[in-house]
Amino acid sequence: MNTRTHIEGTDQTSKRIIQGHRRRCLKKRNNGDFIKQNKIQPVSRIRPTDRDVQFHPKYKEGVVTPDGVRRKKRRENDMNISQDSPPLDSKVVPTFTPNLRASNSTLYTSNVRGAMTSILYNGDQAAFTSPMDSNNSTALNGRRLGTRNKDRGYASVTNDSLNDRVDPSENYEENPYFKTPDAMRRLKRKHFGVPTNPKYMSLIPNKMRDIEEDIDVHEMNDSDNQKDRKVREYSFSPTKTPSKNGRDELNRRRHNNFLKNKINSSNYSVARSHFDREPSKLISTVNYSRLGKYRVVQNPKRYHISNFKMEDQPNYDGVDSKIILWCTCKADHKKYFCQTGRSWTEIVSHDFRYLKWKDAYENILIGQKQCKQISRDIERTFQKHYAFRHTSMVHRLSRVLNAISLYDPKLGYVQGMNFLVGAFLLHCEECITFWLVIELFESYEMREVYEDGLIGMYRHSAICENLIEEYLPEVWDHFKIVDIRVEMFMSDWAISFLCSYIPLSRLDEFFTYFFKYSWRSFHCMVLAILEYLKFEIVKSDDMPSCMNTIKMLKEHRNSFKFDRSSFRKKKPEMHGMKHCMDLPKLRFENKKKKDTLTLSFRKEMEEVEQQISHEKWDEVFDLFRKYLRKVTKEKYKEVYAKVQV
Amino acid sequence: MEKKKNKKVFLKVVIIGDSGVGKTSLIHRYTSTRFLQDFKPTIGAEFSNKEVVINGKTVVAQIWDTAGQERYQSLGISFYRGADCCGIVFDRSDHSSFENLDTWKNAFLKHGAPKEEGTFPFLVIGNKSDLDDGSLVKERDAQQWCADNGNLEYIETSAKDNTSVEEAFTKLIEKGMEREKVNLVELPDRMSQKNKTVNLQRDVAKDVNRKPQKKKCC
Numbered sequence: 001m002n003t004r005t006h007i008e009g010t011d012q013t014s015k016r017i018i019q020g021h022r023r024r025c026l027k028k029r030n031n032g033d034f035i036k037q038n039k040i041q042p043v044s045r046i047r048p049t050d051r052d053v054q055f056h057p058k059y060k061e062g063v064v065t066p067d068g069v070r071r072k073k074r075r076e077n078d079m080n081i082s083q084d085s086p087p088l089d090s091k092v093v094p095t096f097t098p099n100l101r102a103s104n105s106t107l108y109t110s111n112v113r114g115a116m117t118s119i120l121y122n123g124d125q126a127a128f129t130s131p132m133d134s135n136n137s138t139a140l141n142g143r144r145l146g147t148r149n150k151d152r153g154y155a156s157v158t159n160d161s162l163n164d165r166v167d168p169s170e171n172y173e174e175n176p177y178f179k180t181p182d183a184m185r186r187l188k189r190k191h192f193g194v195p196t197n198p199k200y201m202s203l204i205p206n207k208m209r210d211i212e213e214d215i216d217v218h219e220m221n222d223s224d225n226q227k228d229r230k231v232r233e234y235s236f237s238p239t240k241t242p243s244k245n246g247r248d249e250l251n252r253r254r255h256n257n258f259l260k261n262k263i264n265s266s267n268y269s270v271a272r273s274h275f276d277r278e279p280s281k282l283i284s285t286v287n288y289s290r291l292g293k294y295r296v297v298q299n300p301k302r303y304h305i306s307n308f309k310m311e312d313q314p315n316y317d318g319v320d321s322k323i324i325l326w327c328t329c330k331a332d333h334k335k336y337f338c339q340t341g342r343s344w345t346e347i348v349s350h351d352f353r354y355l356k357w358k359d360a361y362e363n364i365l366i367g368q369k370q371c372k373q374i375s376r377d378i379e380r381t382f383q384k385h386y387a388f389r390h391t392s393m394v395h396r397l398s399r400v401l402n403a404i405s406l407y408d409p410k411l412g413y414v415q416g417m418n419f420l421v422g423a424f425l426l427h428c429e430e431c432i433t434f435w436l437v438i439e440l441f442e443s444y445e446m447r448e449v450y451e452d453g454l455i456g457m458y459r460h461s462a463i464c465e466n467l468i469e470e471y472l473p474e475v476w477d478h479f480k481i482v483d484i485r486v487e488m489f490m491s492d493w494a495i496s497f498l499c500s501y502i503p504l505s506r507l508d509e510f511f512t513y514f515f516k517y518s519w520r521s522f523h524c525m526v527l528a529i530l531e532y533l534k535f536e537i538v539k540s541d542d543m544p545s546c547m548n549t550i551k552m553l554k555e556h557r558n559s560f561k562f563d564r565s566s567f568r569k570k571k572p573e574m575h576g577m578k579h580c581m582d583l584p585k586l587r588f589e590n591k592k593k594k595d596t597l598t599l600s601f602r603k604e605m606e607e608v609e610q611q612i613s614h615e616k617w618d619e620v621f622d623l624f625r626k627y628l629r630k631v632t633k634e635k636y637k638e639v640y641a642k643v644q645v
Numbered sequence: 646m647e648k649k650k651n652k653k654v655f656l657k658v659v660i661i662g663d664s665g666v667g668k669t670s671l672i673h674r675y676t677s678t679r680f681l682q683d684f685k686p687t688i689g690a691e692f693s694n695k696e697v698v699i700n701g702k703t704v705v706a707q708i709w710d711t712a713g714q715e716r717y718q719s720l721g722i723s724f725y726r727g728a729d730c731c732g733i734v735f736d737r738s739d740h741s742s743f744e745n746l747d748t749w750k751n752a753f754l755k756h757g758a759p760k761e762e763g764t765f766p767f768l769v770i771g772n773k774s775d776l777d778d779g780s781l782v783k784e785r786d787a788q789q790w791c792a793d794n795g796n797l798e799y800i801e802t803s804a805k806d807n808t809s810v811e812e813a814f815t816k817l818i819e820k821g822m823e824r825e826k827v828n829l830v831e832l833p834d835r836m837s838q839k840n841k842t843v844n845l846q847r848d849v850a851k852d853v854n855r856k857p858q859k860k861k862c863c
Contacts, residue, residue: 373714376665380686415664415714416688453719457689487723491689500685543655544694544707551692 316365316399316430326387327426329508336429340508345432347515348439354432361431364403374401374413381418385504387426396425400434407438414450419499423507444518449494460519461490462643464526467631475530478538482546489550490526498525501554506617513628520636521628528623529553532616553616654704656821657727658814659757661749662734663742664713667772670804671734672710675814680805687712690724699818706818718752725757730766730821732813737771737781737801746790766820767797770813775803 329338336354337345345352378398382388388397400421405413417437424433441447448456465486469476479486493501502510502525513521530537533549540546660668664686673681676695691710696703709724711717725731733749735742750767759765769791771782784801791797798820800813 373664377686380684383684412716414716415686415712418686419688450716452716454716457720485723487720488690488692491720491723492691496688500688542705544692544705547692548694 341428416495524627659728666736721756
């Protein structure tokens with residue numbers, strides 16, 4: 001049984017006791033070794049590959065049927081099933097509506113595998129919970145019983161069973177069962193895989209970045225797509241249950257903010273779904289249209305490199321295989337990119353044809369070879385991001401990188417490309433990613449950056465020097481005093497193309513600018529970052545501290561130690577904090593104390609940090625736009641010509 | 646022992662070696678006493694610093710963590726130059742990284758161009774000694790290589806288990822201090838440096854925000 005679920009169920013005092021106990025336990029173990037502390041998935045228990053799932057009989061169990069036969073069978077085996085999930089009574093279940101069937105049936109029957117429909121709403125938690133029983137591996141991959149564990153907010157539905165399923169809202173007014181909102185919510189969760197428990201809604205990461213999409217592509221017309229979209233608009237009303245303690249209150253408030261933000265932003269469409277007929281309720285509907293089908297992955301297995309072999313790597317199948325886009329951008333009706341990805345391809349080529357690109361990419365992949373350096377770096381690419389812990393993503397990354405080194409053997413693979421490719425892979429399908437990167441190399445002068453001698457890097461740092469001298473004279477003077485050359489930090493920035501500096505969630509914005517304005521946008525970004533950090537840079541006395549301040553905007557999730565107690569005191573400041581200078585100060589204060597991060601606390605911390613970094617980067621992007629206006633095209637050409645000479 | 650504020654000494658330490666050998670985690674272990682779980686390949690060069698007290702002198706070690714890939718060796722010109730000591734790291738479980746020690750040493754001497762090629766303080770560090778499966782590079786071989794290449798010193802470490810990481814770096818720093826006792830650049834007096842450039846605005850800003858320097862302990 002998971003300790004975490006225990007804690008959440010109990011009152012506060014016992015919570016504290018348990019947490020204290022856990023902290024003491026953690027202390028005993030290897031200090032700082034986070035994975036060990038949290039019992040992250042051992043190597044032997046890696047999730048089975050997709051093919052395993054397809055053919056293994058074990059994974060075919062647990063299909064929900066209305067009569068609940070198999071469900072019962074499952075219950076005997078499974079200890080974790082929650083007691084209070086409502087019985088799925090045949091009396092309660094209303095008749096099937098023809099509407100749903102009409103729109104769905106053709107679609108789902110063709111889907112033999114029956115990918116699961118559910119949502120991953122709590123990816124981060126995975127890192128903090130202990131690995132669950134072996135049953136869980138089935139959850140990852142195949143069919144699985146819905147509402148297996150209510151405490152964990154787990155809900156999943158298989159598609160072929162959805163066929164026989166009923167829309168619970170249809171007889172809403174007639175059926176007494178639905179009159180209590182809780183029952184309604186529970187039922188909805190059961191049927192459609194939406195986590196409606198408000199307790200867990202707060203755990204949804206900011207940009208829903210952890211949604212695992214798993215799209216089985218079959219031949220579908222666009223009109224089919226449209227129908228699909230309508231059906232799959234779910235609703236949840238998270239603010240309903242009364243909060244028990246302050247923590248819940250906090251979570252609720254946070255989540256409400258989250259919803260408000262999201263509704264305004266383009267990523268989520270607001271709609272009134274047919275489930276809810278109370279007009280006063282705030283209904284936010286997440287637009288899952290692109291995603292098609294979901295799976296809940298309660299405890300995603302961390303990908304481990306020692307299990308990864310290049311030989312086992314599946315061949316590239318294009319759209320016919322699975323496509324998983326991990327971004328939260330607006331969906332495109334084509335399955336192989338999101339709208340950001342589409343805008344990039346439109347800028348790059350006027351005549352985009354997927355099949356053409358795909359064929360060319362496949363041809364390149366034929367001569368697949370292994371590069372030791374690539375396999376070394378794959379595991380180190382965006383490790384913190386959820387998507388890159390999954391085997392499918394890792395395979396894609398390695399395939400694209402290999403393809404690049406095959407396409408341009410003279411250039412080969414250079415460290416830093418992995419970040420670039422990784423960032424693109426979140427938004428586009430493999431072959432599109434590949435051609436976009438090649439386009440960057442060939443017509444955006446990116447190739448020179450990676451070339452032997454790193455000419456491009458030196459050139460761009462020289463351009464930056466000129467621009468800094470002109471636009472940020474104070475910083476420039478200070479660099480001279482402290483004896484910092486621009487190359488010292490520019491080597492990292494130019495070669496990884498700021499991918500390791502700008503947070504992943506913001507990179508797409510930057511790329512769009514880059515495709516439009518080429519290297520001018522890069523230099524403006526550098527200027528914006530330096531301007532944002534101007535006061536701190538000028539304040540710092542010597543070279544080391546100055547270099548450290550320049551690094552400050554980087555994602556620093558792991559580089560700072562926080563102590564629980566002092567963090568609590570600091571909390572109100574942290575929320576309103578705009579100045580990034582405060583973070584190192586905090587670190588300094590806590591330096592002597594031991595690193596006592598409890599699990600829930602760490603998650604809380606990450607949320608706060610995300611908020612902070614978002615605020616920061618909003619400001620930086622504002623500055624960036626300012627500089628784009630300031631450094632005009634002519635100006636940039638002038639400087640460029642100067643450097644060439 | 647007397648401690649004067651301006652007795653601070655800057656020392657430039659460069660860590661080189663094949664990629665994936667554990668340079669970054671070694672440095673991270675030393676500077677922040679933790680083992681990195683989430684790490685990225687180093688691109689270009691990364692910088693970190695640590696203050697140590699050695700023989701009564703506070704030394705600010707500027708540790709430059711360089712990228713391991715061959716392509717980045719041309720960056721060496723900007724990063725190796727002015728180094729006081731150099732640590733060459735190899736992975737004990739990866740024999741090819743041991744064989745590359747020669748190239749790394751030569752590259753450093755070529756790009757860094759230190760004054761004394763023969764006596765420049767190197768330290769050879771065999772990392773990942775916790776991965777003991779019988780196929781590690783033997784200590785004897787490593788010692789042999791060191792003896793052949795101008796009596797270099799050799800040390801075995803493990804950043805994961807924290808075995809003799811501290812030791813290795815103190816050795817490095819001590820060597821660097823020995824090397825140029827005369828030439829060691831002492832931290833110039835801040836006031837005198839300031840007077841060179843007249844910039845009223847910055848001085849005002851500094852005076853307002855200046856804090857008394859705190860003592861740091863390790």
